[in-house]
Amino acid sequence: MVTGQPIIQVLEGKDLSPKQQAEVLFLCSLAYENDFEPVLSIFKNPTHVLAYVYEVLVSHALWITRWLQYDHLLMLRTAYIEAVAAHPAHQQLGLGTAVMRAVQACILDFDMGGLSPSDERWYARLGWERLEGPLFIQTTDGLLPTPDEEFMVLRLPRTPKLNLKAPLSAEWREGELW
Numbered sequence: 001m002v003t004g005q006p007i008i009q010v011l012e013g014k015d016l017s018p019k020q021q022a023e024v025l026f027l028c029s030l031a032y033e034n035d036f037e038p039v040l041s042i043f044k045n046p047t048h049v050l051a052y053v054y055e056v057l058v059s060h061a062l063w064i065t066r067w068l069q070y071d072h073l074l075m076l077r078t079a080y081i082e083a084v085a086a087h088p089a090h091q092q093l094g095l096g097t098a099v100m101r102a103v104q105a106c107i108l109d110f111d112m113g114g115l116s117p118s119d120e121r122w123y124a125r126l127g128w129e130r131l132e133g134p135l136f137i138q139t140t141d142g143l144l145p146t147p148d149e150e151f152m153v154l155r156l157p158r159t160p161k162l163n164l165k166a167p168l169s170a171e172w173r174e175g176e177l178w
């Protein structure tokens, strides 16, 4: 188990060294118990937050930009959080929280933060709110309802007044739609 404060680095995907790319892939694959390469490869222009303790990558998150449409009307430039992971040997030590707090401090210029949670309560502690309205994916054939998906938002200084029961849609993408 590691102790001590993590050193946080914020880096655009294109600036990650090959060693860091391998570290991110290794950590996410370990935390998600799956080969994470196909997942990481679909994120366009990610910005990574890396937390190191004694030069070991112990936790990670990234954000990409997605345009989400609120209430069938307003386009919101959303910092969409993905690949939140803490090393399984070093969980429950505040390391995941440390990267999320760093992400949240970096995305203040966006219209909104967004993510699809696996554990809603974990994010709720950090100010994230569950959207209760219907979710859709925009396709060439119209709006595809995605009733089984969950979505949480983080209100930022530029976030308009949000009704959490209003519909929200996102553009289609490969892999996980939300």
Ligand SMILES: CC(C)(COP(=O)(O)OP(=O)(O)OC[C@H]1O[C@@H](n2cnc3c(N)ncnc32)[C@H](O)[C@@H]1OP(=O)(O)O)[C@@H](O)C(=O)NCCC(=O)NCCS
Residues within 6 Å of the ligand: 031, 032, 059, 083, 084, 085, 086, 087, 090, 091, 092, 093, 094, 095, 096, 097, 098, 116, 117, 118, 119, 121, 122, 125
């Ligand atoms: C989710 C994950 C990143 C959390 O990382 P972590 O470093 O273990 O989390 P932290 O230590 O920062 O969080 C611990 C805090 O959360 C609290 N917490 C943990 N689980 C909680 C829950 N289900 N509900 C509420 N609080 C919870 C703890 O009580 C603790 O709070 P405290 O600091 O006030 O005591 C990690 O478990 C992980 O990598 N999981 C596998 C991948 C994954 O599912 N990622 C998220 C996908 S959306």
